[in-house]
Amino acid sequence: MQQFNSAASLLFIFLLIVLFPNISYAYLDPGTGSYFLQIVAAGFFACLFAVKLYWKKIKTFFRKPQKR
């Protein structure tokens, strides 16, 4: 009887997890696809941004040896 009860509660919890989506406190539905895209490209955008920020420094670094 006890085994039946624990099996039933396990099944109930399993169904609960499977049937109901994760509780989200997000204000709007971001779409998990959009999250995936950002995760995939985060590193690339970070590099691109860093290059852009330091572009002038990189330019002067490469120019100095030529001027001598």
Next chain:
Amino acid sequence: MDSGLYNSLIDNNLLIEHTECDISITETLNCFKVIKPVNVPLISYPYEWCFSQLKDAALCTLRVQKKALKFNMSLKDCSAYNIQFFNGKPIFIDTLSFERYQEGKPWIAYKQFCQHFLAPLSLMAYKDVRLNQLLKIYIDGLPLDLTSELLPPMTKIKPSMLFHIHSHAKVQQKYSRAISLNDTKQVSRHGFAGLIDNLESSINKLACKRTVSEWGDYYQDTNYSETAFEHKKDLVSIFISKVAPQNVWDLGANIGIFSRIASDMGIPTISFDIDHNSVEANYVNSINLNEKNLLPLLVDINNPSPGIGWQNTERTSLLERGPTDLAIALALIHHLAISNNLPLEKIARFFASICKSLIIEFVPKEDSQVKRLLATRKDIFPDYGKSEFEKCFSLYFNKIEANSITDSHRSIYLFERNK
């Protein structure tokens, strides 16, 4: 507020100011605070904006997000309805949209930004400028898969379009439940900043697809002599001064030559026109001149913006946002009566519903432009004439003054609505 972000945004004219109110004014339940933002005189919606207005709205949103990140905050939504035009420029109005930035978490508003801004702008840039009207149907921005299908194939070789639209559309379908929202350390701060920066560059690069329209060079094609044109401007100016309105709607305003008579007097004026090229030229001009009292909007008077959204009241119809103190309808009536087959009485009734005073130009059948309209169709307008016009308008208005324009068949009337 405490972080300093609010003051920084206000100083840069990026956010609408607000004052805090006594919490007792609200009769409802528990609330944390009551705030009262500065009033925006006329609400307008993204489907009423020309390309450059939507582009500037997008850039304003990104500027707000960039600033927020500096203060460790982030926008939790990027709806185009969070922007309004105030003193001639776009301003962010959703004061409650900010949340604390959690390093590592992806940007929740990325998809919404792409749907509300990047999608319609790219369609207007690469396909057809009229596609912004899809925003009327899709109240939460254009679906990315639809945008991807509509964009020409050559956009797939443009990196920003390929990433933010085409790939973005594909991953929406593929990955529905793969990511747990509780995982942190997925998108670094630099990655986040890089994404925002890339979106900003992408938007900046977009330019409106220029179309040839009959209205683009309107003022090269009118039938006014120089004397007639100057006389018309003088009459309009005198009539506006007589009414001394608090606000003005100029219908069929084209590039806003007559709207500027009112706005230069310091009167908040809306310039409505159906033609995108005209509204675009008007807006670009107003930005260059740093005008604060003029707002050009893209509206078809024969089919003005309806109420949309929940119960058709979430975004109000254009007519419900009136009435205005003074409406100006120059060189318009023949387009309503003849091109759109509207009886004069119906036109008069329409104007009575949208304004308290009216400056209107009557264009008779003898005028060459009306002859042009009737050249390719049967004249089924036996009553269209000055006496019928005056009779129909007298049902709803008192005639204050009427003047014929020198060197022209046309006349200008100043009406005041019957009480």
